[in-house]
Amino acid sequence: MTTILITGANRGLGLGMAKHAADRGFTVIGTARNPDSADELKSIASRVELLDTSSRESIDALAQRLGDEPIDILVNNAGIFPHECDDINDLDFDAFERVLRTNTFGPLMLTKAIVPNVAKSDRKLIVSITSNLGSITDASKGQMGFLGYRTSKAALNMANATMAHQLKPKGITSVVVHPGWVQTDMGGQAADLSPDQSTSSIMNTIDQLSAKDNGRFVDYKGDELPW
Ligand SMILES: NC(=O)c1ccc[n+]([C@@H]2O[C@H](COP(=O)([O-])OP(=O)(O)OC[C@H]3O[C@@H](n4cnc5c(N)ncnc54)[C@H](OP(=O)(O)O)[C@@H]3O)[C@@H](O)[C@H]2O)c1
Numbered sequence: 001m002t003t004i005l006i007t008g009a010n011r012g013l014g015l016g017m018a019k020h021a022a023d024r025g026f027t028v029i030g031t032a033r034n035p036d037s038a039d040e041l042k043s044i045a046s047r048v049e050l051l052d053t054s055s056r057e058s059i060d061a062l063a064q065r066l067g068d069e070p071i072d073i074l075v076n077n078a079g080i081f082p083h084e085c086d087d088i089n090d091l092d093f094d095a096f097e098r099v100l101r102t103n104t105f106g107p108l109m110l111t112k113a114i115v116p117n118v119a120k121s122d123r124k125l126i127v128s129i130t131s132n133l134g135s136i137t138d139a140s141k142g143q144m145g146f147l148g149y150r151t152s153k154a155a156l157n158m159a160n161a162t163m164a165h166q167l168k169p170k171g172i173t174s175v176v177v178h179p180g181w182v183q184t185d186m187g188g189q190a191a192d193l194s195p196d197q198s199t200s201s202i203m204n205t206i207d208q209l210s211a212k213d214n215g216r217f218v219d220y221k222g223d224e225l226p227w
Contacts, residue, residue, distance in 0.1 A: 002123060003027040005071050007053050007110065008078030009045065010038035012184035013129065016199030017075060019044055024203070029071075031062070031078075053078045053106030054098070063113040071114055072123035073206065076107035079129065081186050085148030096148045103152035108159055111174075119170045125209055126167070130156050130176040130217070137226035157217055157227065164215030173211050177202060178219045193220075 004021045008014040009030030018030045022044045031051035032038040038048050049065065052058040053076075080102045084095035107128045118124055132138060133146055134153025157176050164174040181191040182198040198220050205222040217225045 001025070001027055002072045003029065003070060003121065004073040004075065005029040005031070005049075005114070006075040006077055007031045007051060007106075009048075010034070010041045012186060013179050013182060013195060013199055013202075014075075014077040015041055016195040017077065017203060020199055020203040022046075024207075026073075051078075051110075053110055054101045056109055059109050059113050062110075063117075066114060066117055068120065069117060070121035071117040072121040073125045073127065074111065074114060074118055075206075076110060076126070076128040078106060079103045079186070081146075081149050083146075086146050088147055091147065096151075099148045099152045100155070103149070104155045104159065107156060108163075111163065115167065115170065115172070118172055124170070124172045125206070126172060126174040127206060127209070128156055128160055128174070128176050130160075130178055132178045132219070132225055134176075134178075135217075135226050160217075161215050161227075168214055171211075173209060173214045175209055175213050175215070176217045177205065178217075178225055180220045 004026045006014050006018050009018045010032035018028050021028045028045040029047055030041045030045040031049045033052050035048045035050050042048050049062055051062050082095040082099055084092035131153045133150045134157050136154055160174050160176045179198045180193045181187055182193045182195055183189055183191040201220040219225055
């Protein structure tokens with residue numbers, strides 16, 4: 001039985017991935033900052049765990065509760081997109097710190113805390129949800145704006161490329177996945193994809209991932225993206 005742990009699973013892409021994972025018969029551990037109000041997640045997940053990915057104490061407490069339970073697939077999904085740090089001319093460093101803490105430190109703190117659980121599983125897979133906005137190649141072609149968010153995802157991409165090598169001896173595969181532009185609270189209603197289109201495709205891509213994919217930066221369809 002495959003166990004998947006998905007952060008920020010109470011809404012948006014996290015909830016969509018939880019639904020598709022449950023449809024596959026996976027044991028779904030969905031995390032939420034406020035489990036009491038995560039009714040939809042509760043109806044599909046095997047269990048809902050309290051987690052604020054920006055808090056080391058919260059991460060340590062979850063790791064304690066997991067004990068030595070194997071986690072086949074860790075999905076670092078929780079993220080934020082504050083616009084107060086979009087532009088260097090008017091940059092709010094508190095917002096910048098928040099986005100780095102949530103989108104970059106959070107996935108790394110959680111990964112570090114539960115590497116032993118992933119290492120003792122069958123799949124040994126870590127998927128971090130990134131963005132094509134983290135591509136330095138694309139940004140240097142002239143795409144503008146979103147300084148803080150782009151930086152947080154570019155740093156997540158580099159962290160993944162690095163930790164992929166560092167975790168390889170434990171048999172762990174680490175991949176960053178861009179979900180597309182999706183109609184969630186973050187993506188807005190003008191986005192290209194419905195949450196179901198994106199997350200069904202992400203889960204199909206996750207099904208196919210193996211050790212040969214270690215360190216890759218792909219989109220929801222599994223296609224390579226430029227760094
Ligand atoms: N939507 C897009 O077009 C798009 C495109 C590229 C990448 N992404 C990435 O995809 C991921 C999911 O985005 P989404 O569109 O589903 O966003 P969303 O609808 O805004 O949902 C974000 C989720 O992250 C959780 N979260 C935020 N900060 C957290 C924290 N400190 N601790 C724990 N959970 C936290 C939220 O929990 P609360 O309900 O408690 O706030 C919520 O469950 C993010 O990493 C995002 O950067 C999205």
